[in-house]
Amino acid sequence: MEITLAAIFRGLQRHLFPALREEVGELTAADQRFVSVVALLHLEPLLAPYAGGGRGRPRLSRRALALSSIAKAVYNFPSTRHLLDALRSRPTLRRLCGYDGGGAIPDEATFSRAFAEFAAGELPQQMHAMLVKEHVAARLIGHVSRDSTAIDAREKVVEVAKPPPPPPQRRGRPKKGEVRPTPPPTRLEVQPTRSLEENLADLPRHCAIGVKRNSKGYQETWRGYKLHLDSMDGDLPLSAVLTAASVHDSQVAIPLAQMTAQRVTSLYDLMDAAYDAPQIYAYSRHLAHVPIIDANPRRGDPIPMEPAQAVRFRERSTAERVNSNLKDNYGGRYVRVRGAVKVMAHLMFGLVALTALQLFRLLR
Secondary structure (H helix, E strand, C coil), rough: CHHHHHHHHHHHHHHHHHHHHHHHCCCCHHHHHHHHHCCCHHHHHHHHHHHHCCCCCCCCCCCHHHHHHHHHCCCCCHHHHHHHHHHCCCHHHHHHHHCCHHHHCCCCCHHHHHHHHHHCCCCHHHHHHHHHHHCCCEEEEEEEEEEEEEEEEECCCCCCCCCCCCCCCCCCCCCCCCCCCCCCCCCCHHHHHHHHHHHHHCCCCCCCEEEEEEECCCCCEEEEEEEEEEEECEEEEEEEEEECCCCHHHHHHHHHHHHHHHHHHHEEEEHHHCCCHHHHHHHHEEEEEEEEEECCHHHHCCCCHHHHHHHEEEEEEEEHHHHHHHHHHHHCCCCCCCHHHHHHHHHHHHHHHHHHHHHHHCCC
C-alpha cells in the first residue's frame, strides 16, 4: 500500500498539479481533492460497458459524466443543478471533468439518464471495490467496526403486506401422538448457510419508516433507508449494504461480514448491542475473527467485557466518524434520487471519494 500510494502522491505533487496549473489555472483545495480521487481510479475498464455504439447519434462521453458524478460528491453539491451551475461558472472544474467549453455541458436530463445507467450497472460499487482491493487488501486489518446510519429519502413509503400470523396453538405439553408444526427458521438462522448473493437478495430494500433510539435515549423516526457499513482502522469504509429503514441492524451483520471477508483479512469484529445474537457470534468465529459485541440489556444482567476487550471496543468510534464524514462532506445528507438502486449509487459515489481521500490522509 505505502509504495503504490506514495508513488501516486509524489506524482501528484511533483508533476500533475504543476502541469494542471499551467493548463487550467490555479487549483483550489477542492480541485486538488477531486484530482486526487480520480488519480486513484482506473475508469476505462469500468466504463467500457457504457460506451454504447451502433447506429444513431454518438453518445456523450460517459467518462465526463462519471467524473461529474464524482465531482458532485467531492464538492458536496446538494443537487445536480448545483453541479451544472458550477460546471458552467468554473472553467477549471469544467476542464477537470473533461468538458472543453460551456456549450459542451449536457443538460440535466442527460445527467439523470447517465446516472441511472451507472446505478443499474453498479459502477460506483465497482469503483469502491477496486480501491479496497488495490490499496487495502494486502494489509492485515486489526479492527472492523460495523454499524448503520439513517438515510432520509424524498419518496413515498412502500406498504408491504405482513405475513399471516401462525395458527394459535394450545398451551402446555402436546397430547400423545399430536404433531405440532415447526416454526420456520428466522433470517439470522439461515444466513450462515447461504451465499452472499442469496443473503443480499433476501434483504428488503424498499422505502420504509425507520425507528431508533439515539445516544440520549430519545426515539427518532425517519423515512427512507439504512446504510450499513464495515469500516477499518483509519476510518476507511470497506463494505456497504443498503436496506429498508425498517430492517434491524442484526439482519445485515452476516452479509456484511461475508462481503468484507472477500475483500480483506481482519482480526476483530466490533459491534454495538444491536448485534448481540448467538448466530452473529458464531459466524464471526467461523471466519476466524474475534467478535467483541456490546451486551444487550434484553438478555438480563450484562456480562462486562474483559479489560483488553473494552480497550479494543473503543476503536468502534471509527463507525461513527465514517458515517458523519459521509453525511457532512460527501453528499450523504443530500439524497435527491428515488429508489434503492439510485440511492445506493448516490451514496457509493460519496464513499468512493471518502475512501480515496482517506487513503492519502493515512499516507501523510
